[in-house]
Amino acid sequence: MDFNYLAELLFPDVTDTPEMLEAKYPQRSLPEGAKVTRFAPSPTGFVHFGGLFPTTVAERLAHQSGGVLYLRIEDTDAKREVPGAAEGLIKTLATYGIAFDEGAILGEDGKICDRGAYGPYKQSTRGAIYHVFAKKLVREGRAYPCFTTEEELEELQQVNKKEEIKNIDWQAEAEKRKAEMLARREFTIEDVEAHLKAGDPFVLRILADGDPEKKVKFTDLVKGNMEIPENDEDFVLLKSDGIPTYHFAHAVDDHLMGTTHVIRGEEWLPSLAKHLQLFRYLGFKTPKYMHIAQIMRLDENGNKKKLSKRDMGANMDDYTGMGYCPRAVCEYVMTLLNSNYEEWRMQNPDKDYKEFPFNIKKMSVSGCLFDFSKLNDVSKNVISRMTADEVYDGLYGWAAEFDPEFAAELAADPDYAKAIVSIGRGGKKPRKDYGTWVELRDYMKFFYDKYFEIVDAYPEKFDGSVISTVLTDFTAGYNHADTSDEWFTKVKAIADKIGFASDMKAYKANPEAFGGSVVDVSMFIRVAVTGKANAPDLYTVMQIMGQERTFSRINAMLTNLKG
RNA sequence: GGCCCGUUGGUCAAGCGGUUAAGACACUAGCCUCUCACGCUGGGAACAUGGGUUCGAUUCCCGUACGGGUCACCA
Numbered sequence A: 001m002d003f004n005y006l007a008e009l010l011f012p013d014v015t016d017t018p019e020m021l022e023a024k025y026p027q028r029s030l031p032e033g034a035k036v037t038r039f040a041p042s043p044t045g046f047v048h049f050g051g052l053f054p055t056t057v058a059e060r061l062a063h064q065s066g067g068v069l070y071l072r073i074e075d076t077d078a079k080r081e082v083p084g085a086a087e088g089l090i091k092t093l094a095t096y097g098i099a100f101d102e103g104a105i106l107g108e109d110g111k112i113c114d115r116g117a118y119g120p121y122k123q124s125t126r127g128a129i130y131h132v133f134a135k136k137l138v139r140e141g142r143a144y145p146c147f148t149t150e151e152e153l154e155e156l157q158q159v160n161k162k163e164e165i166k167n168i169d170w171q172a173e174a175e176k177r178k179a180e181m182l183a184r185r186e187f188t189i190e191d192v193e194a195h196l197k198a199g200d201p202f203v204l205r206i207l208a209d210g211d212p213e214k215k216v217k218f219t220d221l222v223k224g225n226m227e228i229p230e231n232d233e234d235f236v237l238l239k240s241d242g243i244p245t246y247h248f249a250h251a252v253d254d255h256l257m258g259t260t261h262v263i264r265g266e267e268w269l270p271s272l273a274k275h276l277q278l279f280r281y282l283g284f285k286t287p288k289y290m291h292i293a294q295i296m297r298l299d300e301n302g303n304k305k306k307l308s309k310r311d312m313g314a315n316m317d318d319y320t321g322m323g324y325c326p327r328a329v330c331e332y333v334m335t336l337l338n339s340n341y342e343e344w345r346m347q348n349p350d351k352d353y354k355e356f357p358f359n360i361k362k363m364s365v366s367g368c369l370f371d372f373s374k375l376n377d378v379s380k381n382v383i384s385r386m387t388a389d390e391v392y393d394g395l396y397g398w399a400a401e402f403d404p405e406f407a408a409e410l411a412a413d414p415d416y417a418k419a420i421v422s423i424g425r426g427g428k429k430p431r432k433d434y435g436t437w438v439e440l441r442d443y444m445k446f447f448y449d450k451y452f453e454i455v456d457a458y459p460e461k462f463d464g465s466v467i468s469t470v471l472t473d474f475t476a477g478y479n480h481a482d483t484s485d486e487w488f489t490k491v492k493a494i495a496d497k498i499g500f501a502s503d504m505k506a507y508k509a510n511p512e513a514f515g516g517s518v519v520d521v522s523m524f525i526r527v528a529v530t531g532k533a534n535a536p537d538l539y540t541v542m543q544i545m546g547q548e549r550t551f552s553r554i555n556a557m558l559t560n561l562k563g
Numbered sequence B: 001g002g003c004c005c006g007u008u009g010g011u012c013a014a015g016c017g018g019u020u021a022a023g024a025c026a027c028u029a030g031c032c033u034c035u036c037a038c039g040c041u042g043g044g045a046a047c048a049u050g051g052g053u054u055c056g057a058u059u060c061c062c063g064u065a066c067g068g069g070u071c072a073c074c075a
Helices: A003-010 A018-024 A049-064 A085-095 A127-139 A150-157 A170-185 A189-197 A246-256 A266-282 A316-322 A326-337 A341-347 A372-384 A388-402 A404-412 A414-422 A437-447 A464-477 A484-497 A504-509 A518-530 A538-545 A547-562
Strands: A036-039 A068-071 A102-106 A112-115 A143-146 A203-206 A215-220 A224-229 A236-238 A261-265 A288-292 A295-298 A304-306
Touching: A003 A127, A003 A143, A003 A189, A018 A127, A036 A049, A036 A261, A049 A068, A049 A261, A049 A288, A049 A295, A049 A326, A085 A102, A085 A112, A085 A316, A127 A143, A127 A203, A127 A236, A127 A246, A127 A266, A143 A170, A203 A266, A215 A266, A215 A288, A224 A266, A236 A246, A246 A266, A261 A266, A266 A288, A316 A326, A316 A388, A326 A341, A326 A372, A388 A404, A388 A414, A388 A437, A404 A414, A414 A437, A414 A538, A437 A538, A464 A484, A464 A518, A464 A547, A484 A518, A484 A538, A504 A518, A518 A538, A518 A547, A538 A547
Parallel strands: A036 A068, A068 A102, A261 A288
Antiparallel strands: A102 A112, A143 A203, A203 A236, A215 A224, A295 A304
């Protein structure tokens, strides 16, 4: 067969050559060892936790090595495209520390535009480029047109992906497909001319030369050495609309754009043989590959499942609503990504996580379960290391969007809020009371009269009159200028007066001798002032609240007890 | 079902032929303490399984089981 003629028949308008493209997109001049990585999403939705994962690796690897991180939009499937998704992707990625040097970026007007010399970066606008290489493959007899329609294919295959595929006869199916494939390869130039004349659409298929009995040796930077069967499937290169499939676009783009490291989820491993074959056909140097293990979740039966977009914690945009600060999420991602990250963090509590020497060798080969309690712990640590101002800003930012009423309370007196948030902050052993802004809001609510309520009741064993006595005595002796010690001395004096132990050691030695202890006395006051049996240091709380608010609450409790 | 990847405590994981098998989270006991939180000291809890190789296997090889992924004109 005259492949040159076939190529002209199929792509009469393509006049550029691969050489011209190679010249247009020359090799990048980058320092030794610099890595070029990319994030290549299809704009079909939000950023997924499982997507942030490899992207963080790409970002670290590129920027740590003085390389380039770029964004390429893989919008080759118009049917699935969601308007505005690409813009959203860029924005949420930015909040999680992923800044692109090149590629599709958000312009001043909020619209996607290109930056960089290796564009365009939207695959839908790169049709002409793919066709140049498609023509080359046809000319070399490594790709051929297939006029079988999608409908015909579906009928033949009988495998409806939407339905339960449990009961199909895989062996028969495989044989049938093999036969089909061979049949597709049998055509003449005349057939093609006739179809073309009739205006029939076609897809371009690769002419696979692999033998699945033979294995290709391959080294994945994460998974290590492996052997995969050669590809013998004539997969589609160009869809009938002339747009490439992922496989073809991947090979052409990553080559032309100079990607050195392809970082993607391990679900791509099964199609790796196709990609290797394609790079070989095209005469491209294969990039290094890193296939990253999946993030899992536990299903109802206790089995691990790939974290999918419906799952709790999957959508990165949800984390803001849940009150997590992006830094905490990044920290958590890093702990999952590099097993020595936590150790480094303990030794370098104040450094930016981007100073951590990210190491491919420290990446996990197996998938891990998404763990909210670990995220929470990480988040508590992150927040505990913030300054009061940072905490306030984070909280306010969250509240402004998700709890405007609370935001208004905060804004009415920022200094008050900052004082609250300062409790136990700073020093070697800061408190870790909250891991999210939601938790912080609930934690500090009692400071605000608007939200104040008595949550914990007094134990029944204590008589109301005893409590009343304590409260009245307390207010009677209260001096807002007292030091913490002076304050507590007075509390202990009240305990002694009513026959409660002020010395805890004495109380523990002989509890029967007392009606209670200073613990109980404090609790009487604490519940009245905070509404809760558990709260941060009472003296500090009162100092922040001020005498007026403290007294009004105690007095309210007093009248309550009488009634 | 074919192919590919994986399997160390409940979770994340160190380990690279000889270890009392780290550490973190969670759980838990106690200490500290006016409660809580922090912190400190402890505790329970693991190498999926059967064969090899070896003086010796969690570590190397093969099988089995289990889990995951994938088998599109989706990425």
